Amino acid sequence: MTLDTNNIQFHSEIPGFGNYTSTTFSVSIPSQSIGVGAYVKYSAHAALNNSNAVSQVLVQYSGVETSWRLMTGSIFFNLPNNTSPSYQIESVTYYKSGNVYVDTYISNQSGSSVVIPAITVNCKASLFKAPF
C-alpha cells in the first residue's frame, strides 16, 4: 500500500496522536536574594503514569513572562537579558516512580548578590497513546 501523505487528512491504518490525559501542577518560588555563584532549586511534580505513552510538557514562568515554553529538553534562559544577565533559569523534566517532575534551578550569573522576583512555575504534562 503506497500513500501520498501530502494529500490525505487521515488514514485508518496510520494512527495520529491520541491524547488521553493531562495534568497541571506548579511550584511557587518566593522572591529572595541569591549570592554570587549560588543557586536555588525548586521541584514541581504530579502523579502521572506514562507507561505506553509519549508526552509533552509545557512550562510557564509566571512572574517573569506570560508565554508557555515547550520542554523539548532542558530549558534555560538569562534574565533580564543575555548581554547583562543577572540570573539564569534552567528547568529539566523527567519521569520517575510514577510521577512527572519539573525541576527548576535559578543561578546567580552576576558578580554580586541578586534578588529574584516571586515566580510561579506552572506546568502542564500531556500523555499521548504510544504507537509502540
Place this chain on the structure above:
Amino acid sequence: MSVADFYFNTEYEIDKIIATYSGTIASSAPTSGGGSTTASASHTHGFGDSTYYQGVFSVDGGTTWNDFGADIPYTGGTYLAIQTVEVDAVVTTTAATVTVTNFYDYANSRGVAYTVQYKLYLMAKNTMASPITPSNQVENTNFDTRLNYQKVAFSGSTTLNVSAGSTGSTSVAHNLGYVPNVRAFWFDSGSSTTCRSIRNYAQVKIGTSNVTFYTDQGGFSGFGVNGTIQYRIYYDA
C-alpha cells in the same frame, strides 16, 4: 462547537505515524578525560525522505521511561548532577539514528555505564517528497474514539539564522486565543533534509496569539544557528 473540542473530525488533518522501531544501546562509562561517550543504533526506513520523530528511553530495564531529550538528575552523590545520560535521534532520507550521550559527572567523580532501551516512531512531515509505504508495525493500529487525536490547525516552516554571541527569534501567528499544542523540528541549512530535535537550536515559546522560536547563542556554547524550523500548531490545547 470549538474544533478543539472534537476528538476526531475528517475535515482536519492529524499527524500520521508511519513507522516504529525499538532497540537497545550499550553506553560505556565516560571518564574524566573524555567527558562523555556516545553510542548509536540506526534503522533503515526506506521512505526516500526524512520524517519527524519522537521517542522514549529507559535506563533501568524498562521500569521507567522518559521522552527523548529528558535530563534525569543524579541526586545520590554529594553534589547535584543535572546532566547524566541524554538520548536523541536524527532522521535522514534513508535512516533513523538513535544516539546515547553519557556524560561524566565531574562534581561527584563518577562515570556510569548504561544499557539503554529505546522506542522510536516516525511521523510524516508537513510535505513528504513522494508517496510512502508505512511500515508493517503500524498497520495494525486502529483509531480509538476514546482518544483526542491532535488536529492540525497550521503547519509550515520558518527560518532562524542567528550568529554566535547573539540572540534572535522568529514568530508564527496562530491567533487561536489560547495556548495550543505545538510540535517543531529543526533542519540545518547545511543538511536541509535531516530532521533533528529543535532542543539544541531554539526554544519554543507559545502564547495565545503567536508561537515564537527563540535562540540564545551567547556564552561559550553558542556557536550560531542557521536553519529551518518545520512546525505544527494544533487546535488542541
